[in-house]
Amino acid sequence: MMLSPVVFHSPVAIITKDEEEKARKIKMSEIIERYKDKVSTLPKQESWMNNHVYKYQGFWYHQGFWYHSNASFSVEAIMATQDDFKAKPTDVFLASHPKSGTTWLKALVFAIMTRTKFKSGFSSSSTHPLLTISPHDCVPFIETESFLNNPAYANGLMATHIPYNSLPESIVSSNCRIVYICRNPKDVFVSYWHFMNKVRDNASASIKLKDVFEMFSSGISPVGPFWDHVIGYRKASLERPDKVLFLNYEELQKDANNEVKKLAKFVGYPFTEEEEATGRVEELINLCSFEKLKEANKANKDGDETSNVLSNEFFFRKGKVGDSVNYLTTEMIQILDEITKEKYDGLDISF
Ligand code: A3P
Numbered sequence: 077m078m079l080s081p082v083v084f085h086s087p088v089a090i091i092t093k094d095e096e097e098k099a100r101k102i103k104m105s106e107i108i109e110r111y112k113d114k115v116s117t118l119p120k121q122e123s124w125m126n127n128h129v130y131k132y133q134g135f136w137y138h139q140g141f142w143y144h145s146n147a148s149f150s151v152e153a154i155m156a157t158q159d160d161f162k163a164k165p166t167d168v169f170l171a172s173h174p175k176s177g178t179t180w181l182k183a184l185v186f187a188i189m190t191r192t193k194f195k196s197g198f199s200s201s202s203t204h205p206l207l208t209i210s211p212h213d214c215v216p217f218i219e220t221e222s223f224l225n226n227p228a229y230a231n232g233l234m235a236t237h238i239p240y241n242s243l244p245e246s247i248v249s250s251n252c253r254i255v256y257i258c259r260n261p262k263d264v265f266v267s268y269w270h271f272m273n274k275v276r277d278n279a280s281a282s283i284k285l286k287d288v289f290e291m292f293s294s295g296i297s298p299v300g301p302f303w304d305h306v307i308g309y310r311k312a313s314l315e316r317p318d319k320v321l322f323l324n325y326e327e328l329q330k331d332a333n334n335e336v337k338k339l340a341k342f343v344g345y346p347f348t349e350e351e352e353a354t355g356r357v358e359e360l361i362n363l364c365s366f367e368k369l370k371e372a373n374k375a376n377k378d379g380d381e382t383s384n385v386l387s388n389e390f391f392f393r394k395g396k397v398g399d400s401v402n403y404l405t406t407e408m409i410q411i412l413d414e415i416t417k418e419k420y421d422g423l424d425i426s427f
Contacts, residue, residue, distance in 0.1 A: 108140035148220035161244040170235040173305040175267040176259040177325040182211035183364040210388040240308035256309035259325035262400035303419040326427040366395030
């Protein structure tokens with residue numbers, strides 16, 4: 077059954093970026109204060125960004141204000157999301173470990189769910205939001221935006237990096253649909269390392285790959301252990317296949333047409349025969365291609381080195397499968413392959 081089309085609430089022009097940042101800082105300060113006692117009891121470890129990560133419900137998180145003054149994805153933000161976030165049964169969540177293709181998935185599902193509203197097609201003269209607005213602004217993360225009354229939040233399409241077992245209770249109890257995207261661990265690690273070097277404070281030294289390799293492989297990385305994140309959602313998808321769809325980045329690259337049709341059906345917006353026959357699936361894939369999104373997000377740089385907001389272009393690096401071989405030693409590859417084989421045993425996770 078086709079659901080009623082998403083009414084696209086634009087995330088822009090309601091409040092300015094400065095106002096948003098101010099509101100974010102105030103809210104995040106309140107949240108950090110609210111959970112400070114709870115956080116002080118958690119195990120902590122040195123982490124990638126010359127700071128600490130805290131172990132909460134089996135996963136590692138930064139503490140608030142880890143990056144400049146941005147407490148997004150911090151352990152306090154996770155706790156607040158668990159306490160405050162109330163899902164509606166019709167909500168759709170896009171879940172992932174960072175660097176697994178979150179941005180791509182956001183663009184694809186957003187384009188799928190809004191395609192009747194943006195009928196004009198995806199040609200160069202199109203006014204489709206994805207040509208000017210970041211997929212991250214179209215589909216907000218619940219652990220960063222739910223505190224801000226982001227109007228895009230009302231669209232019923234949201235994202236999260238929160239591990240399955242730590243999701244706000246209402247997401248699972250309301251039977252919301254969840255799409256999870258996973259990716260080859262070696263490519264995730266290399267992509268994460270590049271990303272962390274981009275977002276790090278300019279004053280701190282660049283992060284050496286070999287220095288963080290051991291941390292990542294022993295499970296210590298923000299929102300890690302990486303493998304446990306994947307396993308939580310994989311098991312959920314096997315137990316509740318009608319509610320949790322498990323996709324992988326590599327398959328999306330290999331057979332985008334099939335995967336996108338599967339995705340559209342799962343989120344309740346299947347392509348009609350006519351749409352398929354008239355090339356709408358291909359148009360949509362093209363709109364969300366790495367090249368198109370990278371280009372659109374170049375002009376759409378909404379942060380700079382003094383800002384708390386990540387630059388949108390950081391989310392587009394190479395967009396290739398297997399690029400990690402250019403960075404990892406044979407020994408590193410062997411170590412990650414062995415961990416992966418052991419951890420994913422019996423779960424039928426391929427990439
Ligand atoms: P690389 O660093 O390997 O290039 P996330 O969105 O979860 O942060 O993941 C970012 C990774 O997805 C980056 O990988 C990025 O280049 C890639 N990516 C972003 N948009 C993409 C797209 N439209 N198609 C394919 N890969 C994409």
